[in-house]
Amino acid sequence: MDLFIQQVLAGLANGAIYAGVALAVVMIYQAIDHFNFAQGEMAMFSTYIAWAMLNGGLPYWLAFVATVVVSFLGGLALERIVFKPIQNAPALSHVIVFIGLLAIFNSMAGFIWEFTIKPFPSPFPSAPLFGNTLIGTHQVGMIGVTLIMLALIWVFFRYTDTGLAMRAAAANPDSARLVGVRVGWMLALGWGLAAAIGAVAGMLIAPVVFLEPNMMAGILLYGFAGAIVGGANSPAGAVLGGFLVGVIENLLGTFVPWIGNELKLSVALVLIIVVLVVRPSGLMGQRVVSRV
Amino acid sequence: MANDAQARREPADVLHFAGLTLRQWRWLWLALGLATAAALPWTVSNFTVFQFTQVLVYAIAILGLNLLTGFNGQFSLGHSAFYAIGAYTAAILMFHLKVPYFWTLPLAGVICLFAGFLFGLPALRLEGLYLALATFALAVATPQLLKYKAVEHWTGGVQGLTLKKPSPPFDLPLSKDQWLYYFTLLVGLLLFWCAWNLVHSRTGRAIQAIRDNPIAARTMGINTAMYKSWTFGVSAFYTGVAGALGAIIIQFVAPDSFTFFLAVLFLVGSVVGGIVSIPGAIFGGIFVTFIPNISEELATQIPGVAEEAAKGLTWTVYGLFLILIIYVAPAGLAGLLRMLLPRFVRR
Numbered sequence: 001m002d003l004f005i006q007q008v009l010a011g012l013a014n015g016a017i018y019a020g021v022a023l024a025v026v027m028i029y030q031a032i033d034h035f036n037f038a039q040g041e042m043a044m045f046s047t048y049i050a051w052a053m054l055n056g057g058l059p060y061w062l063a064f065v066a067t068v069v070v071s072f073l074g075g076l077a078l079e080r081i082v083f084k085p086i087q088n089a090p091a092l093s094h095v096i097v098f099i100g101l102l103a104i105f106n107s108m109a110g111f112i113w114e115f116t117i118k119p120f121p122s123p124f125p126s127a128p129l130f131g132n133t134l135i136g137t138h139q140v141g142m143i144g145v146t147l148i149m150l151a152l153i154w155v156f157f158r159y160t161d162t163g164l165a166m167r168a169a170a171a172n173p174d175s176a177r178l179v180g181v182r183v184g185w186m187l188a189l190g191w192g193l194a195a196a197i198g199a200v201a202g203m204l205i206a207p208v209v210f211l212e213p214n215m216m217a218g219i220l221l222y223g224f225a226g227a228i229v230g231g232a233n234s235p236a237g238a239v240l241g242g243f244l245v246g247v248i249e250n251l252l253g254t255f256v257p258w259i260g261n262e263l264k265l266s267v268a269l270v271l272i273i274v275v276l277v278v279r280p281s282g283l284m285g286q287r288v289v290s291r292v
Numbered sequence: 293m294a295n296d297a298q299a300r301r302e303p304a305d306v307l308h309f310a311g312l313t314l315r316q317w318r319w320l321w322l323a324l325g326l327a328t329a330a331a332l333p334w335t336v337s338n339f340t341v342f343q344f345t346q347v348l349v350y351a352i353a354i355l356g357l358n359l360l361t362g363f364n365g366q367f368s369l370g371h372s373a374f375y376a377i378g379a380y381t382a383a384i385l386m387f388h389l390k391v392p393y394f395w396t397l398p399l400a401g402v403i404c405l406f407a408g409f410l411f412g413l414p415a416l417r418l419e420g421l422y423l424a425l426a427t428f429a430l431a432v433a434t435p436q437l438l439k440y441k442a443v444e445h446w447t448g449g450v451q452g453l454t455l456k457k458p459s460p461p462f463d464l465p466l467s468k469d470q471w472l473y474y475f476t477l478l479v480g481l482l483l484f485w486c487a488w489n490l491v492h493s494r495t496g497r498a499i500q501a502i503r504d505n506p507i508a509a510r511t512m513g514i515n516t517a518m519y520k521s522w523t524f525g526v527s528a529f530y531t532g533v534a535g536a537l538g539a540i541i542i543q544f545v546a547p548d549s550f551t552f553f554l555a556v557l558f559l560v561g562s563v564v565g566g567i568v569s570i571p572g573a574i575f576g577g578i579f580v581t582f583i584p585n586i587s588e589e590l591a592t593q594i595p596g597v598a599e600e601a602a603k604g605l606t607w608t609v610y611g612l613f614l615i616l617i618i619y620v621a622p623a624g625l626a627g628l629l630r631m632l633l634p635r636f637v638r639r
Contacts, residue, residue: 035425095424103553217432221433264436269429280417
């Protein structure tokens, strides 16, 4: 039983990261109807920026905040510079540009900071929380920070004018434009937020998986799986999906011997395909009906 | 004679450039290209011959992707998986069952045909982006699947399998590299010819009609589900044969050669050459094979850049090209030619 609880908690901790990535993916999907395949590499790049700041002697939380701000601005700039010119291009062009960005971020990180694996510090003490043996303090911290971030985002979308304008721009760009919402900038804002959320997820997972240019490939896949399981157009669903995927992944890895650690990525693959085929709208997403 | 009259109405027969019709130009280019390809192994070093063999292998794989994405409109970010299946089929047949290398190609192709068809079936329900996502997942999961313990006896696990380099048959006066080049060229020509015929047939028109307007295609009586699944299969067949050839020319397969970045490599080649183009696949193959050398060369020119870091820059160059092509020539090099041509031809 202890093992079971331990694995569920560990799954929730990883799930917190997947939820973060899934949320970032959904933020952009809602706004432009595209999956950002570069989300993982953007988060990885942000984490490297944090690492560089920490190496330069900045205290952890200052570097944390600075990275989030830089990532936000970076995401904003990406939308304005790279994606605005092709906003009406077909879906394939978008996918190709996403893949291009993925390749650029991945190799630039290796080029600037080298491909060697680097340890990344955790802001949380290494002593177990309240002397428990079930879950590490960093894991609790991961869940905690993710939940705080989600609460902030919820408040932002629910109670601020900008949040409302962003929701309007995503739901119905034409009407939003008519009532004076600057739809283009709302998109850019969405990109900025997604980049910032990704940066937080990257900095939280880096102490667990270590920092290297390819660290996010698997995590992005789980993030996508979370977004799909929860419903690609539902932020709350994405978070739920992320946690679910974390727990499912850990339990299957522990209790099904032939899956173990080796086939964990395939679990995400199967999850994505099964959910897309059986219930494309996910747990909490809305079915999209298109008129032909 | 009625047929001839009909054929004469095609633009390629009517339009002229420097005194020759476009159809004549096409044959001229083809003849020139073939002559160059045939003469090549006698003019360059063995390593360069190997590189051009690699070009052909990539070109075949990219052609598979073009058939699927360019002509049928289905995205795939997972063609590295089919390349891997083809490569491993060839390697396992040669290593464990001592099958001669040329027999592994049809088998690898057929296995990929069915693998692609089976993956294409659920993919039918996935429109555009979701298909990109599912195939992305396939590509990311592939190396892990290849390392799986239960099949380690066959696949060689993380170590992979090392193969023998085939010798030329009938005591032909060729080096091994030259023979492999001609062998690949022969297979490639056959496959390109088939693809050309496929695209210009009734089936090919159906495949393209589905891309342009699936609902109208269905109204015309095209079984879209079957066509899409089989196009996926045929596309996987091409990439699978390329994978088998790749294993034969490199004489080595290992899980970490088939990561997601291999799928990106195919995408780069496809986009640069022109995604709705058959000869474009050859440009694509040349591009992805030789850009790493060129970009490394350039990067090492920058003072203070270590060799290790310069290697990493290749992917930045690929990425920049991907984005640049989408901005200036979304139809790739082939599309650019197609666009410029009308300015120079006259009736």
